[in-house]
Every structure is written in C-alpha cells, then in structure tokens.
Amino acid sequence: MKRRIYLFILSAFLLSSCAELLQVVQTIDTERPLTQTEVVSGLKEALKIGTDSAASRLARQNGYYGDQAVKILLPPEAAVIVNNVHRLPGGEKMLEDLILRINRSAEDAAREAGPVFYRAITQMSIQDGFGILRGEQDAATSYLKNNTYQQLFNLYQPKLKTSLDKKLIAGVSTNQSWETLTTQWNRLAGSLAGQVAGLNKVEVELDTYLTDKALEGLFLKLAVEEQKIRTDANARVTDLLRRVFGK
Structure with missing residues (x-):
C-alpha cells in the first residue's frame, strides 16, 4: 500500500x-533572439499585408472620393478656377463632376498597386530590415517611399493615364472632362474681361499631378496599416508577425 x-x-x-x-x-x-531571416521575412510579410489592405481600401468605390484624408482635389494651380467657377455656365456642376472623375480614376488605378509594391518589397536587404524594425512607427513605409518612389511612379503613371482616358461617366473620360474645363477657363482668362480681372490660365499635366496625389494617399494608408501591426497585437495575423513585432 x-x-x-x-x-x-x-x-x-x-x-x-x-x-x-x-x-x-x-x-x-x-x-x-530573432534571426536575420525572421526579421526580413517578417517585415516583408507585414508590408505585403499592409499594402494589400491599403490598396484594397482605396480601390473600393469612394475609397478616395469618400475619404477626406486622401480625397484628390484639383491642383493648387487651379485654385483660380475653383474660386471663380461660378463665372462659367454650369461651372459648379462641371467642377464637382471632374473631381468625382479624378477620384474614380485613382480608385480604378489602385487595383493595380499591389504587384508594383511587391516588386519593391523583395529588394529589402538584411540591413534595411533591422533598421526598419528599430525605427519609427512608419519606418517601413518611409523606406518603401524613399527607395522606390520614382520606380513606383514610372510603373503607376501609365496605369493611371489609361484610367484617365477610360470613359467612366456618361461616355466621357477624366482627361476629356479636365480638358473641357481648362479650355473654357483659359478662353475666359485670355479674354479682355479675364485680363481685366487678372485671371491666369491653367496649364497642368493632370496625370502627373494625379499620380503624385494617388501615391501620397496610398503611402498614407500604408503607414496606418504599419502602425497597426507595430502597436496592435490583434493586427499581427501570423505567427511570424507576432514573433517579429512582439519584440
């Protein structure tokens, strides 16, 4: 017993x-201790998840247009049009339609942003990875923007230009709508009445401006997603992310 x-x-x-x-x-x-491979793999995974989320949000209807943080308005050079658009017959409606078209074009182009970012993400080095891990809350986003912006611009602009040329609303493209508005405005600015009023003509490459603004909004949303992963444990949806960012 x-x-x-x-x-x-x-x-x-x-x-x-x-x-x-x-x-x-x-x-x-x-x-x-985290290995070098884990750090870089974790950061790449975070950026892929972040870019997917940011791009998909902006690609939805009203992704740009309905979000005041990223809504794209006319270039600063066109402020003279905005402030005096009431001088044109039907000008206010024409202006609002144009802004809607611009944002719809950006939403259309955002659908193609993912693969562009993926190619940039694969270029991250081990040194870059550790620098980002120990950096600021938006260090990964800043790295991506500082090191690949021109490449992304060159890849993104043609897609956006194609979108601008697409007939989205009432069979009219964004570029056509912009050209109609600026042509009418420049005609007014060049008239005797326009010269007396001191109105200036507007000459802006819309696709260049819009590409900059679209990418600016995309990076802004990416920074938000990065901060979530860094600070919110619930946003770390894989074991690798929990291990890397849990440190």
Whole structure:
C-alpha cells in the first residue's frame, strides 16, 4: 500500500516536472533572439499585408472620393478656377463632376498597386530590415517611399493615364472632362474681361499631378496599416508577425 502511494507521489512529481520543463522550453524558444531571416521575412510579410489592405481600401468605390484624408482635389494651380467657377455656365456642376472623375480614376488605378509594391518589397536587404524594425512607427513605409518612389511612379503613371482616358461617366473620360474645363477657363482668362480681372490660365499635366496625389494617399494608408501591426497585437495575423513585432 505504501509502495503504491510512493509511486503515485513520484508520478505526480515527474508529471509536474515535465510540465514545468515544457513551459521553460517554450519560454526559451519564445525569447530566443530573432534571426536575420525572421526579421526580413517578417517585415516583408507585414508590408505585403499592409499594402494589400491599403490598396484594397482605396480601390473600393469612394475609397478616395469618400475619404477626406486622401480625397484628390484639383491642383493648387487651379485654385483660380475653383474660386471663380461660378463665372462659367454650369461651372459648379462641371467642377464637382471632374473631381468625382479624378477620384474614380485613382480608385480604378489602385487595383493595380499591389504587384508594383511587391516588386519593391523583395529588394529589402538584411540591413534595411533591422533598421526598419528599430525605427519609427512608419519606418517601413518611409523606406518603401524613399527607395522606390520614382520606380513606383514610372510603373503607376501609365496605369493611371489609361484610367484617365477610360470613359467612366456618361461616355466621357477624366482627361476629356479636365480638358473641357481648362479650355473654357483659359478662353475666359485670355479674354479682355479675364485680363481685366487678372485671371491666369491653367496649364497642368493632370496625370502627373494625379499620380503624385494617388501615391501620397496610398503611402498614407500604408503607414496606418504599419502602425497597426507595430502597436496592435490583434493586427499581427501570423505567427511570424507576432514573433517579429512582439519584440
């Protein structure tokens, strides 16, 4: 009888010891230093998730147009049109339609942003990875913007220009709508009445301006997604993200 009691106590002790040992091993594994591969892979995964989320949000209807943080308005050079558009017959409606078309074009182009970002993400080095991990809340976004902006612009602009030429509303493209508005405005500005009023003509490459603004909005949304992953454990949807950003 005593022997059975001893065996029971010994078994309980061994089981308890095994459980404690397993907990120690798991703690050691969790706290082991991150490898270079884990850091870079984690950051690339975070950027892919972030860019997917940012691009998909902007690609929805009203992704740009309905979000005041990224809504694209006319270029600053066109402020003279905005301030005096009431001088044109039907000018206010024409202006609002144009802004809607511009944002619809950006939403259309945002659908193609993912692959462009993916190619840039694959270029991240080990040194870049550790610098980003220890950097500011938007360090990954800043890295992507500072190192690939021109490449992204060159890849993004043709897609956006195609979108601008697409007949989206009432069979009229954004470029046609912009040309109609500026042509009428420049005609007024060049008239005697326009010269007396001191009105200036507007000469702006719409696709260049719109590409800059569309990318600006995209990077803004990407920074928001990056901050979520850095600060909100619930946003770390994979084991790798939890391990890298949990540090």
